[in-house]
Amino acid sequence: xxxxxxxxxxxxxxxxxxxxxxxxxxxxxxxxxxxxxxxxxxxxxxxxxxxxxxxxxxxxxxxxxxxxxxxxxxxxxxxxxxxxxxxxxxxxxxxxxxxxxxxxxxxxxxxxxxxxxxxxxxxxxxxxxxxxxxxxxxxxxxxxxxxxxxxxxxxxxxxxxxxxxxxxxxxxxxxxxxxxxxxxxxxxxxxxxxxxxxxxxxxxxxxxxxxxxxxxxxxxxxxxxxxxxxxxxxxxxxxxxxxxxxxxxxxxxxxxxxxxxxxxxxxxxxxxxxxxxxxxxxxxxxxxxxxxxxxxxxxxxxxxxxxxxxxxxxxxxxx
Amino acid sequence: xxxxxxxxxxxxxxxxxxxxxxxxxxxxxxxxxxxxxxxxxxxxxxxxxxxxxxxxxxxxxxxxxxxxxxxxxxxxxxxxxxxxxxxxxxxxxxxxxxxxxxxxxxxxxxxxxxxxxxxxxxxxxxxxxxxxxxxxxxxxxxxxxxxxxxxxxxxxxxxxxxxxxxxxxxxxxxxxxxxxxxxxxxxxxxxxxxxxxxxxxxxxxxxxxxxxxxxxxxxxxxxxxxxxxxxxxxxxxxxxxxxxxxxxxxxxxxxxxxxxxxxxxxxxxxxxxxxxxxxxxxxxxxxxxxxxxxxxxxxxxxxxxxx
Numbered sequence: 001x002x003x004x005x006x007x008x009x010x011x012x013x014x015x016x017x018x019x020x021x022x023x024x025x026x027x028x029x030x031x032x033x034x035x036x037x038x039x040x041x042x043x044x045x046x047x048x049x050x051x052x053x054x055x056x057x058x059x060x061x062x063x064x065x066x067x068x069x070x071x072x073x074x075x076x077x078x079x080x081x082x083x084x085x086x087x088x089x090x091x092x093x094x095x096x097x098x099x100x101x102x103x104x105x106x107x108x109x110x111x112x113x114x115x116x117x118x119x120x121x122x123x124x125x126x127x128x129x130x131x132x133x134x135x136x137x138x139x140x141x142x143x144x145x146x147x148x149x150x151x152x153x154x155x156x157x158x159x160x161x162x163x164x165x166x167x168x169x170x171x172x173x174x175x176x177x178x179x180x181x182x183x184x185x186x187x188x189x190x191x192x193x194x195x196x197x198x199x200x201x202x203x204x205x206x207x208x209x210x211x212x213x214x215x216x217x218x219x220x221x222x223x224x225x226x227x228x229x230x231x232x233x234x235x236x237x238x239x240x241x242x243x244x245x246x247x248x249x250x251x252x253x254x255x256x257x258x259x260x261x262x263x264x265x266x267x268x269x270x271x272x273x274x275x276x277x278x279x280x281x282x283x284x285x286x287x288x289x290x291x292x293x294x295x296x297x298x299x300x301x302x303x304x305x306x307x308x309x310x311x312x313x314x315x316x317x318x319x
Numbered sequence: 320x321x322x323x324x325x326x327x328x329x330x331x332x333x334x335x336x337x338x339x340x341x342x343x344x345x346x347x348x349x350x351x352x353x354x355x356x357x358x359x360x361x362x363x364x365x366x367x368x369x370x371x372x373x374x375x376x377x378x379x380x381x382x383x384x385x386x387x388x389x390x391x392x393x394x395x396x397x398x399x400x401x402x403x404x405x406x407x408x409x410x411x412x413x414x415x416x417x418x419x420x421x422x423x424x425x426x427x428x429x430x431x432x433x434x435x436x437x438x439x440x441x442x443x444x445x446x447x448x449x450x451x452x453x454x455x456x457x458x459x460x461x462x463x464x465x466x467x468x469x470x471x472x473x474x475x476x477x478x479x480x481x482x483x484x485x486x487x488x489x490x491x492x493x494x495x496x497x498x499x500x501x502x503x504x505x506x507x508x509x510x511x512x513x514x515x516x517x518x519x520x521x522x523x524x525x526x527x528x529x530x531x532x533x534x535x536x537x538x539x540x541x542x543x544x545x546x547x548x549x550x551x552x553x554x555x556x557x558x559x560x561x562x563x564x565x566x567x568x569x570x571x572x573x574x575x576x577x578x579x580x581x582x583x584x585x586x587x588x589x590x591x592x593x594x595x596x597x598x599x600x601x602x603x604x605x606x607x608x609x610x611x612x613x614x615x616x617x618x619x620x621x622x623x624x625x626x
Binding site: 003006007009010013014017018019137138139141142143144145146147148149314316317318 | 369372373374376394395397398403404405406407408409410412413417420421422424425426466
């Protein structure tokens with residue numbers, strides 16, 4: 001384990017001494033700033049003074065909708081999430097807890113994790129280049145004739161890619177925190193987050209809620225980045241790895257929709273990457289559970305890493 | 320002279336698909352020698368070098384460096400090796416110094432002093448903090464040599480080491496390679512297509528052709544010993560040709576019009592002249608031509624070389 005640290009230092013040097021890396025970091029920061037200003041000055045929200053009346057109205061509509069679905073006997077559409085929504089709204093009215101306003105500190109902090117897909121995009125670019133780049137520049141030859149096993153080099157590259165992702169997420173958290181405080185102040189900072197678990201509404205600390213949102217997004221990120229990393233080691237091509245990964249990242253969900261009628265669709269990677277479906281909303285395919293998804297994801301994950309390892313370790317270098 | 324070889328290639332074979340790239344190559348390299356590896360393009364030079372440093376796996380055979388197998392004990396075997404494989408491709412977006420730092424981190428115990436020492440040695444002091452993309456080909460070559468020498472290897476592999484250097488630089492590098500081999504007892508393995516370069520740098524030269532190592536000789540013997548092509552202008556030539564062919568079946572002899580051409584050593588010229596005079600042949604002229612390494616090389620590789 002000891003001699004991995006200098007290798008990670010090397011990989012970090014090669015990541016952060018490129019101008020392109022800092023352009024990506026700058027862009028991510030810019031996205032957060034622009035989103036904050038947009039939320040503050042252009043986002044028109046309904047009058048939050050009368051939130052209780054609005055929630056009651058919403059609930060009436062929701063209940064009508066539930067009845068309509070249940071009476072029509074359509075199979076396959078679950079009313080579970082609608083029921084949960086009604087319960088949470090009632091809990092808010094009973095306990096005088098106004099819904100989270102986007103134009104508040106926590107409102108903004110909780111919307112920032114949506115931009116994790118941008119961080120994922122940038123990490124894919126890094127992960128796709130970190131192995132393939134050495135082949136296309138020819139530097140792989142000098143890299144692999146050192147007294148370091150190939151698997152250690154591969155591992156240090158993978159770790160450095162994930163560290164880059166972590167760095168990007170830290171930038172998102174810190175910048176949204178600072179901008180959030182500056183633009184939205186401390187109003188409503190004590191409000192809890194509400195969630196429906198085990199048949200009842202529970203209150204959750206906002207910090208936990210924010211971290212949970214990032215955590216859910218991070219699973220998607222790690223899967224896609226590991227996929228890009230694998231494609232990069234298998235094909236030794238930077239552009240192919242970026243191309244395939246980004247293409248699948250944007251079309252993966254549609255792919256699942258397309259084959260939704262088949263039972264095997266739930267084994268597709270992209271039916272499982274969005275864990276948010278288990279926390280807020282309904283699963284893409286009926287009968288899927290969080291545990292099921294986690295198992296499928298781990299199998300894919302191990303598969304990606306084993307393929308990368310085999311391809312990097314045992315193939316001849318003829319670049 | 321019984322010496323323990325420092326590097327051993329034992330019956331190395333490489334097949335890619337159905338074609339045999341390297342056919343049963345065996346070679347011993349000793350400490351303190353500069354070995355030249357010569358062959359036309361596509362002969363298997365690069366493949367051999369890549370197997371030597373573990374970039375490619377051999378199909379059969381074994382390579383030992385200081386007794387360690389490159390297959391089974393890679394880290395130990397490779398720790399003795401420094402090299403440039405083909406072009407010295409460095410990280411263009413990093414400075415020369417960062418490149419050296421990068422490689423120094425991959426070998427234990429390289430001090431900052433050593434890096435400075437190597438920079439001075441290859442003469443890159445003034446440009447070492449510039450990005451490599453601004454370097455000329457010669458400067459990249461120097462940086463390549465610097466990274467190869469950084470960890471004081473005992474086996475140095477240099478693929479076309481003087482490529483892109485100016486004449487002064489070539490001479491400098493050549494002198495340095497010889498000094499390394501002789502003073503520090505390092506084994507140097509040089510591949511080059513510049514034959515004159517090989518003659519000046521190497522003690523022994525191996526010629527590879529179509530994946531086979533067809534000749535390993537010391538430069539001395541290749542150039543001097545039986546390298547003279549002597550032409551005797553005699554009358555009658557046919558009789559002289561038959562006579563020598565009968566008496567000395569081992570001598571390479573050719574009849575070219577009125578000229579009998581023999582490949583013999585310098586000291587044998589007298590012997591053969593005496594024979595011809597004693598048999599009452601008339602001799603009109605004796606011309607001897609020093610064979611260059613290039614002639615030898617073309618002769619061995621069948622003349623279809625493109626070096």
